[in-house]
Amino acid sequence: MKESIPLTWRKIPDRYRLIGSLCKNCNGYYFPARHVCPKCRRKGRIESYQFSGRGRVFSFTEIHAAPAGFEDQIPYVMAIVELAEGARCTGEIVDVLGKDVQIGDEVEMVFRKIQSNDPEGLIHYGFKFKKVKR
Amino acid sequence: MVGIVGYGAYVPKYRIKSEVIAKVWGEDPDRIKKGLGINEKAIASSDEDAATLAVEAAKIALQRAGIAPKKLGALYVGSESHPYAVKPTATIVAEAIGATPDLTAADLEFACKAGTAGIQICMGMVGAGMIEYGMAIGTDTSQGRPGDALEYSTGCGAAAYIIGKDAESLAIIEDTHSFTTDTPDFWRRNKADYPSHGGRFTGPPAYFKHVKAAALGLMRKMNTKVEDYDYFVFHQPNGKFPRAVAKMLGVPPEKIADGLLTPNIGNTYSGASPIGLANVLDVAKAGDRIFVTSFGSGAGSDAFSIKVTDKIKNREKGKPVSEFIAHKEYVDYATYAKYRRKFKGM
Ligand SMILES: [Zn+2]
Numbered sequence: 001m002k003e004s005i006p007l008t009w010r011k012i013p014d015r016y017r018l019i020g021s022l023c024k025n026c027n028g029y030y031f032p033a034r035h036v037c038p039k040c041r042r043k044g045r046i047e048s049y050q051f052s053g054r055g056r057v058f059s060f061t062e063i064h065a066a067p068a069g070f071e072d073q074i075p076y077v078m079a080i081v082e083l084a085e086g087a088r089c090t091g092e093i094v095d096v097l098g099k100d101v102q103i104g105d106e107v108e109m110v111f112r113k114i115q116s117n118d119p120e121g122l123i124h125y126g127f128k129f130k131k132v133k134r
Numbered sequence: 135m136v137g138i139v140g141y142g143a144y145v146p147k148y149r150i151k152s153e154v155i156a157k158v159w160g161e162d163p164d165r166i167k168k169g170l171g172i173n174e175k176a177i178a179s180s181d182e183d184a185a186t187l188a189v190e191a192a193k194i195a196l197q198r199a200g201i202a203p204k205k206l207g208a209l210y211v212g213s214e215s216h217p218y219a220v221k222p223t224a225t226i227v228a229e230a231i232g233a234t235p236d237l238t239a240a241d242l243e244f245a246c247k248a249g250t251a252g253i254q255i256c257m258g259m260v261g262a263g264m265i266e267y268g269m270a271i272g273t274d275t276s277q278g279r280p281g282d283a284l285e286y287s288t289g290c291g292a293a294a295y296i297i298g299k300d301a302e303s304l305a306i307i308e309d310t311h312s313f314t315t316d317t318p319d320f321w322r323r324n325k326a327d328y329p330s331h332g333g334r335f336t337g338p339p340a341y342f343k344h345v346k347a348a349a350l351g352l353m354r355k356m357n358t359k360v361e362d363y364d365y366f367v368f369h370q371p372n373g374k375f376p377r378a379v380a381k382m383l384g385v386p387p388e389k390i391a392d393g394l395l396t397p398n399i400g401n402t403y404s405g406a407s408p409i410g411l412a413n414v415l416d417v418a419k420a421g422d423r424i425f426v427t428s429f430g431s432g433a434g435s436d437a438f439s440i441k442v443t444d445k446i447k448n449r450e451k452g453k454p455v456s457e458f459i460a461h462k463e464y465v466d467y468a469t470y471a472k473y474r475r476k477f478k479g480m
Contacts, residue, residue: 012229016229017229017232072472073180073181094179095148111189112179112181112182113181113182113183123185133461
């Protein structure tokens with residue numbers, strides 16, 4: 001599958017810095033970014049918002065059958081993270097196995113390679129999460 | 135004058151012990167450990183590279199400096215393991231820390247001293263009033279040929295320095311001096327996976343000659359002597375060379391202890407003397423003076439005379455090097471080979 005360079009490029013700031021949306025009308029936070037607030041619709045006042053990157057594990061699973069391009073990374077942990085601001089996003093938890101993770105664990109964003117398998121293609125970077133030691 | 139407004143270091147979590155590598159190649163582990171002075175080295179995970187290491191270090195430097203990333207007028211990333219052959223690492227780092235788009239950025243290469251070369255460029259730009267703040271990063275995920283002596287030493291790590299005006303600095307850079315010649319001690323041709331080196335030739339005519347000349351040159355220029363400094367950081371390709379050069383210069387062992395991390399994380403190349411300096415800044419007091427001398431094969435050395443100010447208390451805002459060193463997990467040779475993509479066809 002040939003990748004779309006413009007599509008990759010458009011998503012770089014959001015993926016690199018965890019930029020989503022904040023609705024100034026209802027104080028709702030969204031990731032990925034939205035153009036329209038799903039609650040307020042036309043009354044919404046959507047702004048770009050960079051998340052702090054802090055959050056908690058809402059749910060997680062250890063991946064053993066990886067999608068194409070991620071095969072050499074198994075096993076790895078994918079989680080739904082509830083960000084401190086309220087939005088939920090999906091991301092990998094790095095440097096751990098499933099046995100090391102519990103629901104509610106505190107995590108923070110890290111910057112990692114997402115996919116880089118094609119030796120002549122682009123290296124895709126973006127956010128993942130790391131457990132915060134307590 | 136100019137100085138260090140913020141600094142940050144990052145060392146990845148995984149470690150491999152020298153004896154594990156020695157066993158694979160049928161070498162005597164004690165001979166290797168004693169000969170090289172390296173117990174274990176830090177290795178990056180399969181989803182880390184010189185760019186991601188740089189970003190983690192840069193974020194800590196920004197926390198300590200307490201400045202908005204957009205205030206950076208320049209960003210230089212020094213490495214010999216830039217992820218792309220063509221496509222600047224500095225653009226990736228600048229975007230990831232939110233410093234884009236109003237800044238100049240470029241990648242630097244000078245074996246293990248590309249990071250300190252970046253510090254000098256930023257010193258010049260801040261000193262000339264071209265920019266308010268500049269960031270220089272030394273980062274590497276270097277590789278040694280499997281079975282080569284280098285395989286025991288090549289580690290992964292990064293450190294970032296924000297250079298700004300002296301009044302805002304947690305440490306003032308009093309002066310710098312460099313020594314550069316064409317010395318073929320270590321090289322890697324385009325498309326070669328691993329570097330080649332001159333074996334014993336990497337010692338006296340390369341490392342020792344350049345480190346000594348830069349260090350003595352700076353002390354002569356400033357009219358200072360070893361006794362004027364509380365800490366020394368030397369480039370550390372292994373655990374042995376920095377101890378030997380300290381002895382040659384008359385530096386007592388206790389003054390190099392805090393800046394010598396290679397025995398526990400390996401030679402992090404462009405990150406090596408910058409991470410050593412970060413570990414010294416983590417413990418130094420206001421008024422302390424630090425002498426740093428990097429070395430890059432090829433060859434050259436940059437020496438710096440640094441004086442800690444009372445703004446050093448800003449270090450509390452960032453994670454110290456010691457936490458990264460303590461937070462570790464050992465891997466076996468097969469996992470290491472997979473993470474560092476040493477298998478053919480990967
Ligand atoms: Zn709304």
